[in-house]
Amino acid sequence: MSTNSTLKILLIEDNPGDVKLIEVFLKESSVKHELIHAANFFEGTEEINNNNIDLVLLDLTLPDSTGFKTLSTFLEKFPRIPVLVLTGINNEIVGNQAIKAGAQDFLVKGQFDGKLLGRSIRYSLQRFKTQLRLEEAARNLEISEKRNVEAQEMAHFGNWEVDIVSNEMKWTDEIYRIFGFQPGSINPTLSDYINYVHIEDRPKIEEFFQNAAKDGKLHNIEHRIIIDGRTIKHIALQAKVYHEELNNKILLVGAVQDITERKLSEQLIIEKNISSKASKIKEEALADMSFHIRTPLSSIVNLLYLLENNNANAQQSEYIDGLKTSVDDLSIMINNLLNFSVLMSDKIKLEEEEVHISDFLASIHKVMKIKADNANVELNFESKELPSKLLIDPNKVTQVFYNLIDNAIKYTPENGSIIVECSCKEAINNKAILQFSIKDNGVGMPKSKVDELVEADKLLEIYSEEKTGDQKRPLGMAIVTMLVKTMKGNININSSEGEGTSFDISIPVKIPKQLTFNEGDKPDIPLKILLVEDHFLNQIATKKVLTTWSNLVSVDIAENGLIGVEKFREHGYDIVLMDLQMPVMNGIEASTKIREKSNVPIIALTANSSKQEANKCYEAGINDYIAKPFKPQDLYAKIMNQLITVAH
Numbered sequence: 001m002s003t004n005s006t007l008k009i010l011l012i013e014d015n016p017g018d019v020k021l022i023e024v025f026l027k028e029s030s031v032k033h034e035l036i037h038a039a040n041f042f043e044g045t046e047e048i049n050n051n052n053i054d055l056v057l058l059d060l061t062l063p064d065s066t067g068f069k070t071l072s073t074f075l076e077k078f079p080r081i082p083v084l085v086l087t088g089i090n091n092e093i094v095g096n097q098a099i100k101a102g103a104q105d106f107l108v109k110g111q112f113d114g115k116l117l118g119r120s121i122r123y124s125l126q127r128f129k130t131q132l133r134l135e136e137a138a139r140n141l142e143i144s145e146k147r148n149v150e151a152q153e154m155a156h157f158g159n160w161e162v163d164i165v166s167n168e169m170k171w172t173d174e175i176y177r178i179f180g181f182q183p184g185s186i187n188p189t190l191s192d193y194i195n196y197v198h199i200e201d202r203p204k205i206e207e208f209f210q211n212a213a214k215d216g217k218l219h220n221i222e223h224r225i226i227i228d229g230r231t232i233k234h235i236a237l238q239a240k241v242y243h244e245e246l247n248n249k250i251l252l253v254g255a256v257q258d259i260t261e262r263k264l265s266e267q268l269i270i271e272k273n274i275s276s277k278a279s280k281i282k283e284e285a286l287a288d289m290s291f292h293i294r295t296p297l298s299s300i301v302n303l304l305y306l307l308e309n310n311n312a313n314a315q316q317s318e319y320i321d322g323l324k325t326s327v328d329d330l331s332i333m334i335n336n337l338l339n340f341s342v343l344m345s346d347k348i349k350l351e352e353e354e355v356h357i358s359d360f361l362a363s364i365h366k367v368m369k370i371k372a373d374n375a376n377v378e379l380n381f382e383s384k385e386l387p388s389k390l391l392i393d394p395n396k397v398t399q400v401f402y403n404l405i406d407n408a409i410k411y412t413p414e415n416g417s418i419i420v421e422c423s424c425k426e427a428i429n430n431k432a433i434l435q436f437s438i439k440d441n442g443v444g445m446p447k448s449k450v451d452e453l454v455e456a457d458k459l460l461e462i463y464s465e466e467k468t469g470d471q472k473r474p475l476g477m478a479i480v481t482m483l484v485k486t487m488k489g490n491i492n493i494n495s496s497e498g499e500g501t502s503f504d505i506s507i508p509v510k511i512p513k514q515l516t517f518n519e520g521d522k523p524d525i526p527l528k529i530l531l532v533e534d535h536f537l538n539q540i541a542t543k544k545v546l547t548t549w550s551n552l553v554s555v556d557i558a559e560n561g562l563i564g565v566e567k568f569r570e571h572g573y574d575i576v577l578m579d580l581q582m583p584v585m586n587g588i589e590a591s592t593k594i595r596e597k598s599n600v601p602i603i604a605l606t607a608n609s610s611k612q613e614a615n616k617c618y619e620a621g622i623n624d625y626i627a628k629p630f631k632p633q634d635l636y637a638k639i640m641n642q643l644i645t646v647a648h
Contacts, residue, residue: 045077442500578590
């Protein structure tokens with residue numbers, strides 16, 4: 001309909017006299033209108049296509065169309081335009097047929113005036129609007145019913161009702177499908193429903209229906225059904241009494257939903273939570289074990305450093321070197337044990353930090369050379385194109401080196417040799433590839449064994465199944481393979497029986513920005529350090545390491561975080577060394593409180609080096625952290641770096 005109050009009325013009429021009469025009647029009708037005339041059906045069609053017509057006055061007898069064919073053709077082409085039929089035949093049957101066919105009203109020529117015409121137009125428009133609304137409602141209802149059926153099918157949900165007197169049930173299609181039937185294939189009864197209920201649930205379901213039939217409350221229950229004698233489904237059942245007044249019937253109505261998938265998901269979640277809880281306990285136990293092993297190791301490393309720099313004689317120096325090597329070897333073995341435990345729980349995580357790569361390789365060489373010498377095997381390290389520092393996970397890279405070299409020593413005969421070659425291929429944006437190979441002239445392996453060694457899961461299976469013979473290679477290689485994979489590296493093995501084996505590893509690494517600290521740098525002004533540490537031996541050793549570094553360094557000790565915060569507020573310090581795991585108040589809490597009052601550099605001393613631990617440190621305002629056991633030179637570098645940063 002046009003947007004303004006003026007109706008656009010199309011008159012399709014071939015008789016000029018009738019046209020003139022209609023024009024007069026429309027003026028008398030008080031209907032605000034614009035009349036458009038067409039002398040035949042074709043012209044009328046063109047006018048409708050070119051104008052926004054609100055109502056059509058249609059003569060059934062036209063030059064190019066006559067009778068009901070005129071009306072039916074019009075309704076077929078323009079079902080959304082109301083039509084009022086004009087006929088020269090005073091026949092009520094014809095008029096009723098026209099209305100039944102789709103016309104809004106009919107008028108007999110010569111028997112109406114302007115008033116009747118106006119009333120008929122208004123009636124036709126209102127009736128047409130009502131029809132449109134009803135049609136729209138019917139379409140929406142049909143769509144809603146279709147969506148309801150689809151929703152029930154998707155949700156495995158259906159409705160039912162049961163006649164309490166006859167026991168007969170009515171199911172929607174989805175209930176048939178839930179029970180394994182084609183919709184409408186059976187005439188179910190309440191007894192049929194109960195027969196499908198799991199025998200253990202049957203008594204409570206019988207009681208459920210009895211109780212639901214007694215009151216007007218909504219009842220809910222879950223139970224199992226058995227389909228085809230073997231498939232168990234979980235069902236959510238609802239029921240409520242309903243009085244049907246029209247037929248004076250008492251019905252029990254309700255709904256059924258197949259909740260089998262939900263039940264399985266809930267079971268999986270329960271099992272996952274149990275597994276997750278066990279895994280968390282295991283992870284916490286590993287972290288606790290790591291802490292209690294690494295902390296005393298840190299004390300030993302610091303004390304050995306002090307002994308080494310205390311004018312020891314030649315024999316004592318030899319003993320100290322042996323102890324340092326043994327400590328390094330012990331550290332590697334502990335990491336191997338912890339990595340294997342983590343490996344079995346699929347919790348391997350990268351914990352990157354800066355390392356002096358030459359010193360790093362030298363320490364590995366020193367530890368493994370003792371093993372090689374004891375086996376009467378020559379071990380040589382060769383390196384080229386190495387930067388001074390790399391950002392790697394030192395523990396994991398060490399484990400890869402350790403296990404591969406240990407494996408080579410084991411399978412290389414006396415007087416044999418092992419060559420370890422290391423290089424670094426730099427890429428763009430400070431990214432590089434650390435490459436190293438371990439070559440021996442030992443017994444070698446067949447190709448089938450080589451293929452087996454790069455499959456970590458298979459190696460673990462071999463390790464767990466083998467009860468006799470050598471198990472060392474599968475376990476060590478499983479650790480190597482998984483660690484290389486975790487570091488997004490590659491491993492290639494080339495071997496020939498009787499000629500030896502070469503393990504070639506490539507690992508993506510980063511080249512950190514060079515620190516401004518140089519070996520031998522020391523503070524040139526007095527430096528007050530607060531050491532917050534609860535371990536007695538670490539207190540002594542770390543303080544001695546710091547005061548030995550420079551006579552300008554003074555160190556105060558706080559036994560826990562609370563005392564550390566109080567001492568800092570009372571005295572103030574140039575730098576704070578903060579242990580993280582302490583009683584009363586831990587290092588994170590203490591650092592947060594210090595950071596509220598000061599921007600003093602804080603370096604965390606942690607026995608549990610991880611990315612998560614590092615993030616906790618940075619969130620608490622800690623500037624840097626160093627993992628125990630650490631080398632004194634690395635601690636000096638961290639301190640100098642912070643002092644230089646503050647100065648700038």
